[in-house]
Amino acid sequence: MNDELREQLGRLDPMHPGVPVESAATPSSRTRLEQIMNTPLLDQPTTDPTSDQPGAIPVATRTTAEARRRRNWIVLGGAAAAAIAAIGSAVIIGDFGGGGANQVASGPPLELSLGDSNVMSSCIMFDVAILADMSPAFAGTATSVEGSSVTLTVDRWYTGGDADTVVLQGSSGTPALIDGFEFVVGQQYLVTAADGIVNFCGYSGPATPELTAAFDAAFPG
Amino acid sequence: MATADLDRRARFESVVDVVYEPLQRYLGRRADAADVSEVLNDSLLVIWRRLEHVPSDDPLPWCYSVAKHCLANHRRSAQRRLQLVGRVAAQPGMSEGVVRHPADGGDHDTLELALLELDEPDRELIRLWAWEQLAPREIAIVLDTTPNAVSLRLKRAKDKIISSMDRQNSAFAGQEGFGHGREHRP
Known part of the structure; x- marks a missing residue:
């Protein structure tokens, strides 16, 4: 059944092997490839070979433990993070746990937690190399803010997902905050998360030119 | 040109030999013809920049994944442009490929x-x-x-x-x- 079905499906293939495509050896292909190979390489952290995969490349190859380890030295959200962001940065501590790996489903909205505002947390110094280790990471525009829940339409996935919509859920009964800022409908935000919890301390926030530049540097391509 | 640069180019060329045509077919099955070239370019650029992470034994699935995300980002940008000019239209979803209607x-x-x-x-x-x-x-x-x-x-x-x-x-x-x-x- 398998081979027969595959063969039948192959007959529906709009790009079956009989359809010509451009060889890598044609002059226009060579021009394209030369241009690409002359593109300057950006500095990239290489501590985690799966970290700066394009888009959502093998997030699944990361273990939950690895994700949790990263989470340990990043950040937590809500009021605590807001306060910490206000006074600068420090060193991180603590296992904030968090369930589930940071994998992302295709299609349905991705749900991320904005963390527990009652949990104490600390920050580490902002570093693009650390930002590059974050997954998922995306740019999204707030389309609704309802109490502790914010819906973002994804403008661009830097890594770790392909959902079109992301819902950020804060602590019940408190307004949703991102690194101390209230969400505003129509405003674009840059967001990273680990273990399903949004990172703060400069690793997520309104899409300022500075943060956008940092994301571009951390997630080239 | 430094030896490291030459090595990198040679490695990229070897990956391109394997993936260049399959990526065009992959994109041709899922994108409008007008978009294939641009998304192919984006995909190859990502492959070039992340060459260290391309599996040496079987690069194609990894590169399909690159193309998948480049295509998704391309469509999001296109859709946002359409929305900005008030031409919100039902665009095909990220992975929707060409399937003719009976x-x-x-x-x-x-x-x-x-x-x-x-x-x-x-x-x-x-x-x-x-x-x-x-x-x-x-x-x-x-x-x-x-x-x-x-x-x-x-x-x-x-x-x-x-x-x-x-x-x-x-x-x-x-x-x-x-x-x-x-x-x-x-």
């Missing part, structure tokens, strides 16, 4: 209809299996999931196709039988 008069109406009845994630799974000719472990890399999950979902998707075709054929046979009866009625 009304187009294809020769494989039953199978096409069965494909159309699948939801988009299942259809993409079938495309990767039948058109890109990938094994479950390779599909798992493209879709960022596990080979086991792919195998299970793939089997279910194939079963749905077969069931749909059987159902269509039975319905067709029923109509044929009914038609014959009328023709021979005195």
Whole structure:
């Protein structure tokens, strides 16, 4: 059944092997490839070979433990993070746990937690190399803010997902905050998360030119 | 040019040899012809910049995954531009590829209809299996999931196709039988 079905499906293939495509050896292909190979390489952290995969490349190859380890030295959200962001940065501590790996489903909205505002947390110094280790990471525009829940339409996935919509859920009964800022409908935000919890301390926030530049540097391509 | 640069170029060229044409087919199945060249460029640029992470033994699934995300970002940008100029239109979803509607008069109406009845994630799974000719472990890399999950979902998707075709054929046979009866009625 398998081979027969595959063969039948192959007959529906709009790009079956009989359809010509451009060889890598044609002059226009060579021009394209030369241009690409002359593109300057950006500095990239290489501590985690799966970290700066394009888009959502093998997030699944990361273990939950690895994700949790990263989470340990990043950040937590809500009021605590807001306060910490206000006074600068420090060193991180603590296992904030968090369930589930940071994998992302295709299609349905991705749900991320904005963390527990009652949990104490600390920050580490902002570093693009650390930002590059974050997954998922995306740019999204707030389309609704309802109490502790914010819906973002994804403008661009830097890594770790392909959902079109992301819902950020804060602590019940408190307004949703991102690194101390209230969400505003129509405003674009840059967001990273680990273990399903949004990172703060400069690793997520309104899409300022500075943060956008940092994301571009951390997630080239 | 430094030796390291030459090595990098040689490595990139060796990957390109393997993926250049398959990536064009992959994108051609899922994107408008006008977008293929641009998304191919984006994909190759990502591959060039992340060359250290391209698996040396089997680069193609990894590169399909790159193309998948480049295509998704391309579509998001396009959709946002459309929205900005007030031309919100129903655009094809990220993974939606070319599947002709049976009304187009294809020769494989039953199978096409069965494909159309699948939801988009299942259809993409079938495309990767039948058109890109990938094994479950390779599909798992493209879709960022596990080979086991792919195998299970793939089997279910194939079963749905077969069931749909059987159902269509039975319905067709029923109509044929009914038609014959009328023709021979005195």
